[in-house]
Amino acid sequence: MYQILNGVRILDLTRLLPGGYASQLLADLGAEVLKVEDPWQGDYLRWMEPYLPGTKESALYWSLNRNKKSLKLNLKSTAGREAFFRLLTKYDIVLEGFRPGVMESLGLSYKELQKVNPSVILCSISGYGQDGPYSRRSGHDINYMALSGALGLTGRAGGAPVPPAVQVADIGGGALMAVTGILSAYISRQQTGRGQYIDISMLDGVISWQTMLYAQQAVSDSPLKRGEGMLNGGEVCYGVYETQDSRFMSLGALEPKFWKAFCEAIGRSDLIDKQFAHDSRVLNEVEKVFKTRTQKEWTAFFKNKDVCCEPILELTEVREHPQVRARDVFTPLTHPSGETVVVVGNPLKFTEEEELPNQSPPRLGEQTREVLKEAGFTEEEIKVYEQVGLG
Secondary structure, three states: OOOOOOOOOOEEEOOOOHHHHHHHHHHOOOOOOEEEEEEOOOHHHHHOOEOOOOOEEEEHHHHOOOOOOEEEOOOOOOOHHHHHHHOOOOOHHHHHHOOOOOOHHHHHHHHHHHHHOOEEEEEEEEEEOOOOOOOOOOOHHHHHHHHHHOOOOOOOOOOOOOOOOOHHHHHHHHHHHHHHHHHHHHHHHHHOOOEEEEEEHHHHHHHHHHHHHHHHHHOOOOOOOOOOOOOOOOOOOOEEEEEOOOEEEEEEOHHHHHHHHHHHHOOOHHHHHHOOOHHHHHHHHHHHHHOOOOOHHHHHHOOOOOOOEEEEOOOHHHHOOOOHHHHHOOEEOOOOOOOOEEEEEEOOOOOOOOOOOOOOOOOOOOOHHHHHHOOOOOHHHHHHHHHOOOO
Protein backbone atom coordinates (compact mmCIF):
# COMPACT_ATOMS: atom_id res chain seq x y z
CA MET A 1 0.00 0.00 0.00
CA TYR A 2 1.00 3.62 -0.51
CA GLN A 3 0.44 6.79 1.55
CA ILE A 4 -0.63 9.13 -1.26
CA LEU A 5 -4.07 9.59 0.31
CA ASN A 6 -2.80 9.66 3.88
CA GLY A 7 -5.21 11.78 5.94
CA VAL A 8 -8.27 11.00 3.82
CA ARG A 9 -10.86 9.26 6.00
CA ILE A 10 -13.75 7.20 4.63
CA LEU A 11 -16.78 5.65 6.31
CA ASP A 12 -17.60 2.65 4.11
CA LEU A 13 -21.16 1.35 4.47
CA THR A 14 -20.99 -0.86 1.39
CA ARG A 15 -21.06 -4.63 1.07
CA LEU A 16 -20.12 -7.12 -1.63
CA LEU A 17 -18.20 -6.20 -4.81
CA PRO A 18 -18.68 -2.67 -6.20
CA GLY A 19 -18.17 -0.72 -2.97
CA GLY A 20 -15.60 -3.19 -1.65
CA TYR A 21 -13.45 -2.86 -4.75
CA ALA A 22 -13.74 0.94 -4.75
CA SER A 23 -12.78 1.34 -1.10
CA GLN A 24 -9.94 -1.17 -1.42
CA LEU A 25 -8.39 0.89 -4.22
CA LEU A 26 -8.63 3.97 -2.01
CA ALA A 27 -7.23 2.06 0.98
CA ASP A 28 -4.34 0.80 -1.17
CA LEU A 29 -3.52 4.46 -1.85
CA GLY A 30 -3.39 5.25 1.86
CA ALA A 31 -6.90 6.42 2.70
CA GLU A 32 -8.18 5.30 6.10
CA VAL A 33 -11.21 3.16 5.27
CA LEU A 34 -13.49 2.21 8.13
CA LYS A 35 -16.02 -0.50 7.29
CA VAL A 36 -19.23 0.30 9.16
CA GLU A 37 -20.91 -3.10 9.53
CA ASP A 38 -24.04 -4.29 11.27
CA PRO A 39 -23.32 -6.27 14.47
CA TRP A 40 -24.96 -9.50 13.26
CA GLN A 41 -23.31 -10.55 10.01
CA GLY A 42 -21.50 -7.51 8.63
CA ASP A 43 -20.44 -7.50 5.01
CA TYR A 44 -22.26 -10.44 3.39
CA LEU A 45 -19.06 -11.28 1.55
CA ARG A 46 -17.50 -12.45 4.82
CA TRP A 47 -19.57 -15.64 4.79
CA MET A 48 -19.63 -16.54 1.11
CA GLU A 49 -17.88 -19.70 -0.09
CA PRO A 50 -15.25 -20.70 -1.02
CA TYR A 51 -13.50 -20.48 2.34
CA LEU A 52 -9.80 -20.16 3.02
CA PRO A 53 -8.38 -23.65 3.76
CA GLY A 54 -9.14 -24.76 7.31
CA THR A 55 -11.32 -21.74 8.12
CA LYS A 56 -14.86 -20.42 7.81
CA GLU A 57 -13.52 -17.17 6.32
CA SER A 58 -14.38 -16.24 2.77
CA ALA A 59 -11.61 -16.08 0.19
CA LEU A 60 -13.79 -13.52 -1.60
CA TYR A 61 -13.83 -11.26 1.46
CA TRP A 62 -10.04 -11.47 1.71
CA SER A 63 -9.75 -10.44 -1.93
CA LEU A 64 -11.51 -7.08 -1.39
CA ASN A 65 -10.81 -5.82 2.12
CA ARG A 66 -7.11 -5.40 2.81
CA ASN A 67 -5.88 -2.20 4.46
CA LYS A 68 -9.26 -1.46 6.07
CA LYS A 69 -10.67 -1.29 9.59
CA SER A 70 -14.02 -2.62 10.82
CA LEU A 71 -16.55 -1.08 13.20
CA LYS A 72 -19.72 -2.83 14.35
CA LEU A 73 -22.60 -0.37 14.41
CA ASN A 74 -26.37 -0.82 14.40
CA LEU A 75 -27.50 2.05 12.18
CA LYS A 76 -31.14 1.10 12.74
CA SER A 77 -30.90 2.07 16.42
CA THR A 78 -30.97 5.58 17.82
CA ALA A 79 -27.71 4.96 19.66
CA GLY A 80 -26.08 3.66 16.50
CA ARG A 81 -27.10 6.71 14.47
CA GLU A 82 -25.88 9.02 17.21
CA ALA A 83 -22.54 7.26 17.22
CA PHE A 84 -22.35 7.48 13.43
CA PHE A 85 -22.96 11.22 13.50
CA ARG A 86 -20.23 11.69 16.11
CA LEU A 87 -17.83 9.79 13.89
CA LEU A 88 -18.92 11.80 10.86
CA THR A 89 -17.36 14.97 12.25
CA LYS A 90 -13.95 13.31 11.91
CA TYR A 91 -14.37 11.73 8.47
CA ASP A 92 -14.28 13.22 4.98
CA ILE A 93 -16.25 10.77 2.87
CA VAL A 94 -19.19 8.37 3.20
CA LEU A 95 -19.50 5.56 0.66
CA GLU A 96 -22.74 3.56 0.48
CA GLY A 97 -24.25 0.98 -1.82
CA PHE A 98 -27.80 0.56 -0.55
CA ARG A 99 -30.84 0.65 -2.80
CA PRO A 100 -32.04 4.27 -3.22
CA GLY A 101 -34.24 5.30 -0.30
CA VAL A 102 -32.46 3.23 2.36
CA MET A 103 -30.17 6.03 3.55
CA GLU A 104 -33.21 8.28 3.95
CA SER A 105 -35.07 5.57 5.90
CA LEU A 106 -32.07 5.30 8.24
CA GLY A 107 -32.05 9.06 8.80
CA LEU A 108 -28.73 9.34 6.97
CA SER A 109 -29.67 11.28 3.85
CA TYR A 110 -27.16 13.72 2.37
CA LYS A 111 -29.08 16.63 3.93
CA GLU A 112 -28.88 15.01 7.37
CA LEU A 113 -25.18 14.28 6.95
CA GLN A 114 -24.54 17.89 5.90
CA LYS A 115 -26.12 19.15 9.13
CA VAL A 116 -23.38 17.34 11.05
CA ASN A 117 -20.52 17.83 8.59
CA PRO A 118 -21.24 20.53 5.97
CA SER A 119 -18.21 19.54 3.88
CA VAL A 120 -18.97 15.80 3.80
CA ILE A 121 -18.72 13.93 0.51
CA LEU A 122 -21.37 11.23 0.08
CA CYS A 123 -20.99 8.73 -2.76
CA SER A 124 -23.88 6.37 -3.54
CA ILE A 125 -23.38 3.35 -5.80
CA SER A 126 -26.60 1.82 -7.08
CA GLY A 127 -27.75 -0.21 -10.03
CA TYR A 128 -29.83 2.41 -11.80
CA GLY A 129 -29.05 5.67 -10.00
CA GLN A 130 -31.04 7.76 -7.53
CA ASP A 131 -33.84 8.75 -9.92
CA GLY A 132 -35.79 7.40 -12.89
CA PRO A 133 -38.42 4.63 -13.04
CA TYR A 134 -35.85 1.89 -12.28
CA SER A 135 -34.13 3.66 -9.38
CA ARG A 136 -35.47 1.27 -6.71
CA ARG A 137 -35.49 -1.82 -8.88
CA SER A 138 -33.30 -4.74 -7.82
CA GLY A 139 -30.55 -5.91 -10.13
CA HIS A 140 -27.12 -7.45 -10.56
CA ASP A 141 -24.24 -7.09 -12.99
CA ILE A 142 -25.85 -9.29 -15.65
CA ASN A 143 -28.98 -7.10 -15.61
CA TYR A 144 -27.04 -3.84 -16.05
CA MET A 145 -24.98 -5.45 -18.81
CA ALA A 146 -28.20 -6.61 -20.48
CA LEU A 147 -29.90 -3.21 -20.43
CA SER A 148 -26.73 -1.41 -21.55
CA GLY A 149 -26.49 -3.40 -24.78
CA ALA A 150 -23.10 -4.85 -23.86
CA LEU A 151 -24.39 -8.34 -23.12
CA GLY A 152 -26.29 -8.45 -26.41
CA LEU A 153 -23.04 -7.92 -28.31
CA THR A 154 -21.06 -10.55 -26.38
CA GLY A 155 -20.83 -14.03 -27.86
CA ARG A 156 -20.54 -15.70 -31.24
CA ALA A 157 -22.56 -14.68 -34.27
CA GLY A 158 -25.78 -16.65 -34.40
CA GLY A 159 -25.35 -17.87 -30.83
CA ALA A 160 -26.78 -16.76 -27.50
CA PRO A 161 -25.31 -13.86 -25.52
CA VAL A 162 -22.53 -15.00 -23.16
CA PRO A 163 -22.22 -13.48 -19.66
CA PRO A 164 -18.62 -12.28 -19.18
CA ALA A 165 -16.60 -13.83 -16.36
CA VAL A 166 -15.67 -10.37 -15.05
CA GLN A 167 -18.38 -8.17 -13.50
CA VAL A 168 -17.96 -5.25 -15.90
CA ALA A 169 -20.87 -3.15 -14.60
CA ASP A 170 -20.02 -3.72 -10.93
CA ILE A 171 -16.34 -2.85 -11.30
CA GLY A 172 -16.13 -0.62 -14.38
CA GLY A 173 -19.52 1.03 -14.14
CA GLY A 174 -19.69 1.17 -10.34
CA ALA A 175 -16.42 0.89 -8.43
CA LEU A 176 -14.11 2.75 -10.81
CA MET A 177 -16.65 5.50 -11.44
CA ALA A 178 -17.06 5.89 -7.67
CA VAL A 179 -13.31 6.23 -7.14
CA THR A 180 -13.13 8.83 -9.91
CA GLY A 181 -16.05 10.75 -8.44
CA ILE A 182 -14.71 10.62 -4.87
CA LEU A 183 -11.23 11.82 -5.80
CA SER A 184 -12.69 14.59 -8.00
CA ALA A 185 -15.00 15.77 -5.22
CA TYR A 186 -12.16 15.67 -2.70
CA ILE A 187 -9.91 17.80 -4.92
CA SER A 188 -12.78 20.24 -5.46
CA ARG A 189 -13.38 20.46 -1.72
CA GLN A 190 -9.73 21.34 -1.17
CA GLN A 191 -10.34 24.40 -3.34
CA THR A 192 -13.89 25.37 -2.39
CA GLY A 193 -14.54 23.85 1.03
CA ARG A 194 -17.82 22.44 -0.28
CA GLY A 195 -19.01 18.88 0.13
CA GLN A 196 -20.64 16.91 -2.66
CA TYR A 197 -23.19 14.22 -3.35
CA ILE A 198 -22.09 11.72 -6.01
CA ASP A 199 -24.76 9.60 -7.69
CA ILE A 200 -23.18 6.54 -9.34
CA SER A 201 -25.35 4.31 -11.54
CA MET A 202 -23.79 1.04 -12.67
CA LEU A 203 -26.04 1.05 -15.74
CA ASP A 204 -24.87 4.57 -16.65
CA GLY A 205 -21.28 3.53 -16.09
CA VAL A 206 -21.33 0.44 -18.29
CA ILE A 207 -23.09 2.40 -21.05
CA SER A 208 -20.26 4.95 -20.90
CA TRP A 209 -17.75 2.14 -21.45
CA GLN A 210 -19.38 1.57 -24.83
CA THR A 211 -18.85 5.09 -26.12
CA MET A 212 -17.19 3.92 -29.37
CA LEU A 213 -19.89 1.33 -30.00
CA TYR A 214 -22.64 3.93 -29.65
CA ALA A 215 -20.74 6.29 -31.94
CA GLN A 216 -20.46 3.49 -34.48
CA GLN A 217 -24.14 2.64 -34.15
CA ALA A 218 -25.12 6.28 -34.65
CA VAL A 219 -23.70 6.30 -38.18
CA SER A 220 -24.66 2.74 -39.10
CA ASP A 221 -27.64 1.89 -41.28
CA SER A 222 -28.38 -1.32 -39.31
CA PRO A 223 -28.03 -2.52 -35.70
CA LEU A 224 -24.63 -3.76 -34.59
CA LYS A 225 -24.76 -7.50 -34.12
CA ARG A 226 -23.23 -10.04 -31.79
CA GLY A 227 -20.04 -11.60 -33.15
CA GLU A 228 -19.99 -9.43 -36.28
CA GLY A 229 -18.19 -6.27 -35.19
CA MET A 230 -14.54 -5.38 -35.64
CA LEU A 231 -13.67 -6.16 -32.01
CA ASN A 232 -16.19 -8.86 -31.11
CA GLY A 233 -15.47 -11.58 -33.63
CA GLY A 234 -16.37 -10.10 -37.01
CA GLU A 235 -12.86 -9.80 -38.43
CA VAL A 236 -10.42 -12.59 -39.26
CA CYS A 237 -7.53 -10.54 -37.89
CA TYR A 238 -9.05 -10.08 -34.45
CA GLY A 239 -10.42 -13.17 -32.77
CA VAL A 240 -10.00 -16.51 -31.03
CA TYR A 241 -8.58 -19.59 -32.71
CA GLU A 242 -8.50 -23.19 -31.55
CA THR A 243 -5.19 -25.04 -31.53
CA GLN A 244 -4.28 -28.66 -32.21
CA ASP A 245 -4.63 -29.59 -28.54
CA SER A 246 -8.11 -28.00 -28.21
CA ARG A 247 -6.80 -24.91 -26.50
CA PHE A 248 -6.95 -21.38 -27.87
CA MET A 249 -4.90 -18.42 -29.10
CA SER A 250 -5.96 -14.76 -29.22
CA LEU A 251 -5.09 -12.91 -32.41
CA GLY A 252 -5.21 -9.10 -32.29
CA ALA A 253 -3.48 -8.20 -35.57
CA LEU A 254 -5.81 -5.26 -36.16
CA GLU A 255 -3.36 -2.82 -37.73
CA PRO A 256 -2.23 -3.76 -41.28
CA LYS A 257 1.43 -3.99 -40.21
CA PHE A 258 0.60 -6.64 -37.60
CA TRP A 259 -1.62 -8.60 -40.00
CA LYS A 260 1.12 -8.51 -42.63
CA ALA A 261 3.69 -9.75 -40.11
CA PHE A 262 1.31 -12.51 -39.01
CA CYS A 263 0.63 -13.72 -42.54
CA GLU A 264 4.33 -13.73 -43.38
CA ALA A 265 5.15 -15.59 -40.16
CA ILE A 266 2.71 -18.42 -40.93
CA GLY A 267 3.79 -18.57 -44.56
CA ARG A 268 0.54 -17.21 -45.98
CA SER A 269 1.49 -13.96 -47.69
CA ASP A 270 -1.43 -14.60 -50.03
CA LEU A 271 -3.78 -13.56 -47.21
CA ILE A 272 -2.23 -10.14 -46.57
CA ASP A 273 -4.77 -8.30 -48.74
CA LYS A 274 -7.65 -10.31 -47.25
CA GLN A 275 -7.52 -8.76 -43.78
CA PHE A 276 -11.01 -7.24 -43.96
CA ALA A 277 -12.41 -9.39 -46.75
CA HIS A 278 -15.35 -10.80 -44.72
CA ASP A 279 -14.83 -14.02 -46.64
CA SER A 280 -15.52 -17.25 -44.75
CA ARG A 281 -12.88 -18.98 -46.86
CA VAL A 282 -10.19 -16.70 -45.40
CA LEU A 283 -11.41 -17.45 -41.88
CA ASN A 284 -11.33 -21.18 -42.60
CA GLU A 285 -7.77 -20.95 -43.88
CA VAL A 286 -6.57 -19.21 -40.71
CA GLU A 287 -8.47 -21.72 -38.55
CA LYS A 288 -6.71 -24.57 -40.37
CA VAL A 289 -3.31 -23.00 -39.75
CA PHE A 290 -3.88 -22.71 -36.01
CA LYS A 291 -4.97 -26.35 -35.86
CA THR A 292 -1.50 -27.44 -37.04
CA ARG A 293 0.24 -26.72 -33.70
CA THR A 294 -0.50 -26.92 -29.99
CA GLN A 295 -0.98 -23.81 -27.89
CA LYS A 296 2.45 -24.27 -26.36
CA GLU A 297 4.03 -24.56 -29.78
CA TRP A 298 2.27 -21.45 -31.08
CA THR A 299 3.30 -19.51 -27.97
CA ALA A 300 6.93 -20.41 -28.60
CA PHE A 301 6.55 -19.70 -32.34
CA PHE A 302 5.24 -16.16 -31.79
CA LYS A 303 7.52 -15.34 -28.85
CA ASN A 304 9.81 -13.04 -30.82
CA LYS A 305 7.35 -11.98 -33.53
CA ASP A 306 5.53 -8.65 -33.38
CA VAL A 307 2.07 -9.89 -34.39
CA CYS A 308 -0.22 -9.45 -31.32
CA CYS A 309 -0.89 -13.14 -30.75
CA GLU A 310 -1.01 -14.61 -27.23
CA PRO A 311 -2.26 -17.82 -25.60
CA ILE A 312 -5.60 -17.81 -23.80
CA LEU A 313 -4.66 -18.83 -20.27
CA GLU A 314 -6.63 -20.54 -17.54
CA LEU A 315 -6.78 -18.74 -14.18
CA THR A 316 -4.47 -21.41 -12.73
CA GLU A 317 -1.78 -20.41 -15.23
CA VAL A 318 -1.87 -16.63 -14.95
CA ARG A 319 0.20 -16.26 -11.76
CA GLU A 320 3.11 -18.10 -13.36
CA HIS A 321 3.22 -16.02 -16.53
CA PRO A 322 6.60 -14.22 -16.67
CA GLN A 323 5.04 -10.79 -17.28
CA VAL A 324 2.64 -11.19 -14.36
CA ARG A 325 5.46 -12.37 -12.08
CA ALA A 326 7.69 -9.48 -13.15
CA ARG A 327 4.98 -6.94 -12.30
CA ASP A 328 4.17 -8.41 -8.86
CA VAL A 329 0.48 -8.40 -9.75
CA PHE A 330 -0.33 -10.76 -6.87
CA THR A 331 0.40 -9.90 -3.26
CA PRO A 332 0.66 -12.00 -0.08
CA LEU A 333 -1.39 -11.28 3.04
CA THR A 334 -0.77 -12.84 6.43
CA HIS A 335 -3.68 -14.64 8.06
CA PRO A 336 -3.90 -14.51 11.91
CA SER A 337 -3.02 -18.22 11.87
CA GLY A 338 0.30 -17.34 10.28
CA GLU A 339 -0.65 -18.82 6.92
CA THR A 340 -0.11 -16.80 3.74
CA VAL A 341 -3.08 -15.82 1.60
CA VAL A 342 -2.26 -14.66 -1.94
CA VAL A 343 -4.63 -12.17 -3.56
CA VAL A 344 -4.59 -9.82 -6.54
CA GLY A 345 -2.73 -6.68 -5.53
CA ASN A 346 -2.99 -2.98 -6.30
CA PRO A 347 -2.70 -2.41 -10.08
CA LEU A 348 -1.49 1.17 -9.57
CA LYS A 349 2.26 1.67 -9.33
CA PHE A 350 3.96 4.93 -8.36
CA THR A 351 7.70 5.32 -8.86
CA GLU A 352 8.12 8.22 -6.41
CA GLU A 353 6.17 6.66 -3.54
CA GLU A 354 7.31 4.20 -0.90
CA GLU A 355 5.27 1.01 -0.97
CA LEU A 356 4.41 -0.23 2.52
CA PRO A 357 3.30 -3.72 3.58
CA ASN A 358 -0.41 -4.45 3.16
CA GLN A 359 -2.60 -5.02 6.20
CA SER A 360 -4.82 -8.10 6.30
CA PRO A 361 -8.62 -7.67 6.14
CA PRO A 362 -10.19 -6.89 9.52
CA ARG A 363 -12.33 -9.28 11.52
CA LEU A 364 -15.92 -8.13 12.02
CA GLY A 365 -15.79 -5.19 14.44
CA GLU A 366 -12.08 -5.66 15.11
CA GLN A 367 -11.38 -1.94 15.56
CA THR A 368 -14.70 -0.96 17.17
CA ARG A 369 -13.32 0.07 20.55
CA GLU A 370 -10.22 1.64 19.05
CA VAL A 371 -12.24 3.80 16.65
CA LEU A 372 -14.79 4.90 19.25
CA LYS A 373 -12.09 5.85 21.76
CA GLU A 374 -10.25 7.82 19.10
CA ALA A 375 -13.50 9.64 18.30
CA GLY A 376 -13.84 10.74 21.93
CA PHE A 377 -16.19 8.11 23.33
CA THR A 378 -15.64 7.35 27.00
CA GLU A 379 -15.36 3.82 28.31
CA GLU A 380 -18.74 4.23 29.98
CA GLU A 381 -20.35 5.33 26.71
CA ILE A 382 -18.85 2.39 24.83
CA LYS A 383 -20.22 -0.05 27.40
CA VAL A 384 -23.70 1.49 27.15
CA TYR A 385 -23.61 1.34 23.37
CA GLU A 386 -22.55 -2.30 23.47
CA GLN A 387 -25.47 -3.11 25.74
CA VAL A 388 -28.01 -1.57 23.35
CA GLY A 389 -26.60 -3.38 20.34
CA LEU A 390 -24.22 -0.78 18.97
CA GLY A 391 -21.60 -3.39 18.24
